[in-house]
Amino acid sequence: MTIDKFDILTSTCVPLPAENVDTDQIIPARFLKATSREGFGENLFRDWRYDKEGNPKKDFVLNNPKYSGKILVAGKNFGSGSSREHAAWAIFDYGFRVVVSSFFADIFKNNAMNNGLLPVQVSDTFLKTIFSEIEKDPAAQLEVDLEKQEIKILSTGEAETFAINPYKKLCFLNGYDDIDFLLSKKEKIQAFEQNRDS
Amino acid sequence: MEPKTLFDKIWDSHVVDSIPDGPDVLYIDRHYIHEVTSPQAFSGLRKRGIPLFRPERTLATADHNIPTQHQELPIREKLSRIQVETLSENCKEFGVELYGLGHPHNGIVHVIGAELGFTQPGMTIVCGDSHTSTHGAFGSIAFGIGTSEVEMVFASQCVLQPKPKKMRINIDGKLGEAVTSKDIILYIISQISASGATGYFVEYAGSAIRSLSMEARMTICNMSIEMGARGGLIAPDETTFTYVKGREFAPKGQEWDKVLAKWKELKTDPDAVFDKELHFKAENIQPMITYGTNPGMGTAITGCIPKLEEIRESEQLSFKKALQYMGFEPGMPLEGHLVDYVFLGSCTNGRIEDIRAFASLVKGKKKAENITAWIVPGSRQVEKQAREEGLVEILEEAGFELRQPGCSACLAMNEDKVPAGKYSVSTSNRNFEGRQGPGARTLLASPLTAAAAAVTGKITNPADLM
Ligand code: SF4
Numbered sequence: 001m002t003i004d005k006f007d008i009l010t011s012t013c014v015p016l017p018a019e020n021v022d023t024d025q026i027i028p029a030r031f032l033k034a035t036s037r038e039g040f041g042e043n044l045f046r047d048w049r050y051d052k053e054g055n056p057k058k059d060f061v062l063n064n065p066k067y068s069g070k071i072l073v074a075g076k077n078f079g080s081g082s083s084r085e086h087a088a089w090a091i092f093d094y095g096f097r098v099v100v101s102s103f104f105a106d107i108f109k110n111n112a113m114n115n116g117l118l119p120v121q122v123s124d125t126f127l128k129t130i131f132s133e134i135e136k137d138p139a140a141q142l143e144v145d146l147e148k149q150e151i152k153i154l155s156t157g158e159a160e161t162f163a164i165n166p167y168k169k170l171c172f173l174n175g176y177d178d179i180d181f182l183l184s185k186k187e188k189i190q191a192f193e194q195n196r197d198s
Numbered sequence: 199m200e201p202k203t204l205f206d207k208i209w210d211s212h213v214v215d216s217i218p219d220g221p222d223v224l225y226i227d228r229h230y231i232h233e234v235t236s237p238q239a240f241s242g243l244r245k246r247g248i249p250l251f252r253p254e255r256t257l258a259t260a261d262h263n264i265p266t267q268h269q270e271l272p273i274r275e276k277l278s279r280i281q282v283e284t285l286s287e288n289c290k291e292f293g294v295e296l297y298g299l300g301h302p303h304n305g306i307v308h309v310i311g312a313e314l315g316f317t318q319p320g321m322t323i324v325c326g327d328s329h330t331s332t333h334g335a336f337g338s339i340a341f342g343i344g345t346s347e348v349e350m351v352f353a354s355q356c357v358l359q360p361k362p363k364k365m366r367i368n369i370d371g372k373l374g375e376a377v378t379s380k381d382i383i384l385y386i387i388s389q390i391s392a393s394g395a396t397g398y399f400v401e402y403a404g405s406a407i408r409s410l411s412m413e414a415r416m417t418i419c420n421m422s423i424e425m426g427a428r429g430g431l432i433a434p435d436e437t438t439f440t441y442v443k444g445r446e447f448a449p450k451g452q453e454w455d456k457v458l459a460k461w462k463e464l465k466t467d468p469d470a471v472f473d474k475e476l477h478f479k480a481e482n483i484q485p486m487i488t489y490g491t492n493p494g495m496g497t498a499i500t501g502c503i504p505k506l507e508e509i510r511e512s513e514q515l516s517f518k519k520a521l522q523y524m525g526f527e528p529g530m531p532l533e534g535h536l537v538d539y540v541f542l543g544s545c546t547n548g549r550i551e552d553i554r555a556f557a558s559l560v561k562g563k564k565k566a567e568n569i570t571a572w573i574v575p576g577s578r579q580v581e582k583q584a585r586e587e588g589l590v591e592i593l594e595e596a597g598f599e600l601r602q603p604g605c606s607a608c609l610a611m612n613e614d615k616v617p618a619g620k621y622s623v624s625t626s627n628r629n630f631e632g633r634q635g636p637g638a639r640t641l642l643a644s645p646l647t648a649a650a651a652a653v654t655g656k657i658t659n660p661a662d663l664m
Binding site for chain 1: 214215217219220221223225234235237238241242246248262263277278280281284326327328342343344345346347349350353354355356358360362392393396397423426428492512513515516519609610611618628630631632633636
């Protein structure tokens with residue numbers, strides 16, 4: 001499965017300031033029964049988004065028409081807990097391409113990157129600034145430039161650089177896939193196995 | 199030679215290739231799979247038209263999404279049934295050994311891997327489940343992966359991983375009465391928070407750790423992920439070797455002597471440096487319980503929920519939200535609070551020692567009227583042993599019933615769900631909102647504390663009943 005190419009994304013955002021959002025909230029376990037990758041977006045943040053009868057909860061941000069866009073801006077320590085890749089699939093399937101937070105759980109970060117969802121880690125202060133800009137103006141746009149590794153608030157011009165592993169950056173820019181890469185290493189892997197056994 | 203940590207030794211000996219400025223290509227010795235996180239990876243292989251590279255290094259079980267009663271009957275719920283059947287079909291097509299429902303080796307993936315001796319010291323082990331860290335108790339590098347990575351391992355027996363930083367957590371001293379390894383790990387997480395070890399791989403050391411049985415060590419390593427760590431490990435010693443010896447997949451005869459010599463080398467060199475080092479005293483640890491919605495929100499069972507002003511300002515919002523969900527007030531004591539459900543089980547505390555501990559406390563007492571209890575063994579083998587040791591009779595006499603193995607109420611994918619608003623003292627590993635069912639309120643604790651709640655109907659210090 002190749003991932004979508006990614007270079008620059010400019011979009012409005014959906015703010016979710018809660019901290020420690022775990023993958024059980026992103027997609028509750030009872031929705032993990034599917035055997036394909038598609039369709040998880042429907043149940044993204046299911047229990048925060050809908051009440052027991054399945055009616056949208058007005059106070060949850062995904063149900064607020066003021067906010068939309070391809071960038072999810074989330075509080076610190078996003079994606080902790082279960083390793084379910086379904087969490088990344090659900091966020092992607094819903095239509096997000098970038099998640100911004102000041103801290104990501106490791107496995108979530110890997111899972112996101114393996115599916116073309118870019119995790120952008122910013123400082124606590126910059127995250128605060130983004131949240132307050134969105135609060136002032138829900139139509140505020142962010143620009144994420146992967147080549148430059150920079151995230152900018154367009155209305156104010158405030159920007160911050162972010163880190164990404166150079167290998168992963170290449171994969172994103174070119175739409176490469178880790179499995180193709182590993183398959184190209186087959187000979188090395190077999191040689192490794194033989195060396196170990198002897 | 200430069201001194202090395204145990205983690206470095208194992209990691210470095212599994213690096214097939216290093217990408218400049220990129221992750222390492224890490225060879226994987228053991229790959230465990232289950233029904234929930236594997237189907238999309240199998241589909242990926244099929245789409246590419248490639249085989250599973252090393253099926254003999256892979257072991258499959260059905261555990262997450264199965265009923266814990268009447269396993270002899272077809273699974274009632276359609277989607278769950280399809281998922282379990284899909285696993286069987288995939289394993290058949292790609293040549294993977296499967297211990298499905300009803301098989302004498304069936305059980306929770308992390309419980310059976312250890313009890314069958316498929317997990318061994320010095321190995322690299324992965325599974326599409328974050329609690330793969332359990333296997334670190336054997337002195338191996340074990341961590342959870344996502345489904346794309348499951349597909350990578352299927353295709354190449356390798357994953358791409360950046361090398362994490364290293365932390366050592368030392369716990370020295372003697373544990374008090376009714377204090378178990380579950381209390382040790384809940385205590386550590388309460389001290390360093392649910393993200394306190396993110397980016398690190400942890401080695402647990404110190405005299406308190408050395409004194410623990412293999413099963414108790416597994417409980418500790420299991421919850422490494424709950425403080426954000428990639429995984430946790432404990433250097434193997436005589437306790438480890440004695441446990442592994444003679445198990446189904448353990449090396450035998452001359453092969454055993456050969457590996458044993460290697461395993462004895464598996465320790466951190468005296469002068470090796472860690473990126474971070476922490477020290478705790480076993481004497482400071484009491485029976486623990488969580489009060490909030492992440493495993494870091496825990497306190498001694500005799501203690502109180504923190505007051506608002508004791509919480510860092512940036513965390514006060516989450517703290518308030520958590521307490522609101524739990525129906526608790528800041529500053530209130532927990533002891534004596536009424537409970538509705540008790541769950542003994544999961545890959546954290548569903549092994550035979552856990553059932554023994556629970557049984558020893560409820561022996562001669564009666565289940566409290568207000569309690570619904572689910573006692574779920576971690577595997578068929580645990581279930582069998584509980585019968586053979588007469589634990590089932592003790593449980594039944596006290597009003598408890600032993601169910602069939604599976605993940606059960608640990609993640610509530612099957613019908614074992616705690617109803618909204620109800621309190622559940624649970625020996626599992628996560629107290630997230632809705633983890634045990636939508637609206638369920640989970641209090642994590644040890645098997646002894648769960649037993650104390652089960653017979654008194656409220657949060658009770660197990661030391662008072664011993
Ligand atoms: S018991 Fe819970 S934590 Fe363990 S493997 Fe099953 S679902 Fe995961």
